Amino acid sequence: MDLNEITGRAMRVHGLYDRLNRTERGRTWSREDFVLGFVGDVGDLAKLTQAAEGVRPAPDGGDLAHELADCLWSVTVIAELYGIDLAAAFTATTDHLEQSISSRLRGVTE
Numbered sequence: 001m002d003l004n005e006i007t008g009r010a011m012r013v014h015g016l017y018d019r020l021n022r023t024e025r026g027r028t029w030s031r032e033d034f035v036l037g038f039v040g041d042v043g044d045l046a047k048l049t050q051a052a053e054g055v056r057p058a059p060d061g062g063d064l065a066h067e068l069a070d071c072l073w074s075v076t077v078i079a080e081l082y083g084i085d086l087a088a089a090f091t092a093t094t095d096h097l098e099q100s101i102s103s104r105l106r107g108v109t110e
Helices: 003-025 031-052 064-081 086-109
Strands: none
Touching: 003 064, 003 086, 031 064, 064 086
16 A cells, blocks of 8 residues: 555545544544644554563553554644645655765764
8 A cells, every 4th residue: 555545545534533523522623633642642652662662561452553553544644634745745854864864974984
């Protein structure tokens, strides 16, 4: 599955959540709500990685793969809600990082 397919699927689930939240709570999540939800997912991810490393007990029902997928879902939805081309941003960011790190490594190894 490529990023466009992931984004399309994430937005379909987003639409389902909107319908559910409108029905159950009378409102949908705002962009800020999604960011706060993402922060919660990252917290869960941190707990699960600590458990995987033996730093803390595993939370009940916690699954690292599931939580990583939750985080990916949140990031793709947030990018769409803010009109960000995530593929282009990722490419630009990793290009910059590769150049920056390579330059620093050249300075260290020369």
